[in-house]
Amino acid sequence: MKKTIQLNILGMTCTHCALTVEKALKDVAGVDKANVFFPEGYAEVEVADEVADSVLTAAVVKSGYGAQVAKVDADLHDRSTRVDAPAAEKLHVIVLGSGSGAFAAAIRCVDGGARVTMIEKGTLGGTCVNIGCVPSKIMIRAAQLAHWQRAHPFQGLGHCEPTVERVALVAQQQQRVDELRNEKYVNVLASHPEITLLQGTARFADAHTIVVRTDDGKEQSVRGDRILISVGAHPLVPRIHGLDQTPYWTSTEALVAEEIPRHLVVLGASVVAVELAQAFRRLGAEVTILARSTLLSREDPALGAGLQTVFAEEGIRVLQQTVPESVHHNNGQFEIQIDSERLRADQLLVATGRQPNTQDLGLEFLGVVTNEFGAILVDYHMRTSVSHIFAAGDCTTHPQFVYVAAAGGTRAAVNMLGGDAALDLSAMPSVVF
Structure with missing residues (x-):
């Protein structure tokens, strides 16, 4: 006999996430079919009767995501809906920063039933989309095409000195940056009303309270049950005379x-x-x-x-x-x-190199341990030396890659919600373009 199980999948942020979960489910013995739907956030799994629900959810968790059984039926048509707790009863998570680690954590937290306040002092989206991976790879690709015009290896095709209109290149590059920022961050935030965005500079007033100062000098305090620090890093400038x-x-x-x-x-x-x-x-x-x-x-x-x-x-x-x-x-x-x-x-x-943006947070008064460069030390569960404060991304001692930040943010969220997810960095892919 077969049965169809519907799972609510927690923490997906893109179609690649859905493919990862789908593969994990299909690898489970006894699964005939598995379809994962993003951004709807659920999976439909056709499976043998003897396969326990816990086996399916464990496979999803092992792939780096969360899962809840929504419905079991021989002929499944309609998704069940989860009744959320009143806002006042929900766990409140404060996320400092709005890059990949911060967003991965925030989405996982609200999927798990928490409410989130995200605090960002600059441009939404963090380093990768704004001033890192996206613009740099566009520039590098354009430069490669210019180089090929001079030095491609094919006989019968002429070589020429390219005409480089840098203003036009930058305009196209930044247009794509804006498009991806809107697609991956602004629109995602708009689709998650449980995430409240505050614009301003954050500092700790105490271990549970963040003071947010806006550009006009106004301040407000926000108190959270759990706090994630994912504030990124900035260019390190060496001390050289002049x-x-x-x-x-x-x-x-x-x-x-x-x-x-x-x-x-x-x-x-x-x-x-x-x-x-x-x-x-x-x-x-x-x-x-x-x-x-x-x-x-x-x-x-x-x-x-x-x-x-x-x-x-x-x-x-x-x-x-x-x-x-x-x-x-x-x-x-x-x-x-x-x-x-x-x-x-x-x-x-x-x-x-780059230096963590931790200097003005007031971590030293809380007992949050950092190294000599200001990078936050975390354990495999992304927990700092203060039990309810977590950290992820470039502000930690981890390798400064966008996928490390996202993985760290996801695992921090699982653990802030009471789970047990570890980040294994023993194998680390990297690319030089």
Whole structure:
């Protein structure tokens, strides 16, 4: 005999989530069919009578999501609805930040019956969609196409010097950024009325109370049962004599710059630095990289060595084991003093890492432990040293990837609701574009 079970699936944020849950259900012995529906948030599973409901829900939980049995019927047509508790009785979760980790947690929390207050001091959506993954990959792709016009490998196709209209490229890039911010964050927020958004700067008044200060100086207090810190990070600027008195770029400014500099010096040699260095070179700039050690020094040495060869072929100068002694800006030119010479450039890009946005939260008064850089220490369950305060994303000691933040936010939500979900980072995929 067969039966059809309907499950309410908790925590899905996109169609890929639905495919992941669907595969997990289909892998269960005794399941004939499984269809998962996003954004409706449920699954219909045709399964043998002897398969227990708990086996299905366990498979969903193992895949990183939550599940509740909604209905069992031989001929299922209508979804059952869950009666929510009155708002005053619901667990109240405060989420600081609005990036991927924050949204993943907020959605999972309201799916689990909690109410959420999200606090964001800047632009909704966090680093990835606004100033990270999305704009950088669009720029890198455009630069690759420009490079192929000069240097594609096909006989019988001519080569040419591309015409680069940087203003038009930036406009198209930022239009896509706006579209994805609306699709993935603004519209998702609008479809979850249980999530209240407060715009302003947050700080802890005590372990359960957040004070939110708006731009006009007004303040309000919000008290929560659980708190998630997912405030992200900002570019780290090294202490170099004179640097803070110059109009240098970080990746944020570089991605929306409407002019290609004649000569760009890039300070740094990790992923962001090398990606943008090659993109600007392919768009027409002369580029010099100053690497404190070697290219991609935290990765397999063979990767950095191979990249060094590619950069030489493309005309990018790389100075390894080099840290500037001083930086000055005069008459529209940067002057960068290094051991062997004084470099002159139209623009300087500082891409030397990122620092957590935890400085002004008041964590030190609560006993929330951070490392020397301000990154929050969490356990495998995303819990900080204060039991009801959790953290996820770039403000923690975890690798700064959008999928790590989202995974951490999801697991934090499960645990804030009383569950037991751990984040296993023993295998970590990453890509350099």
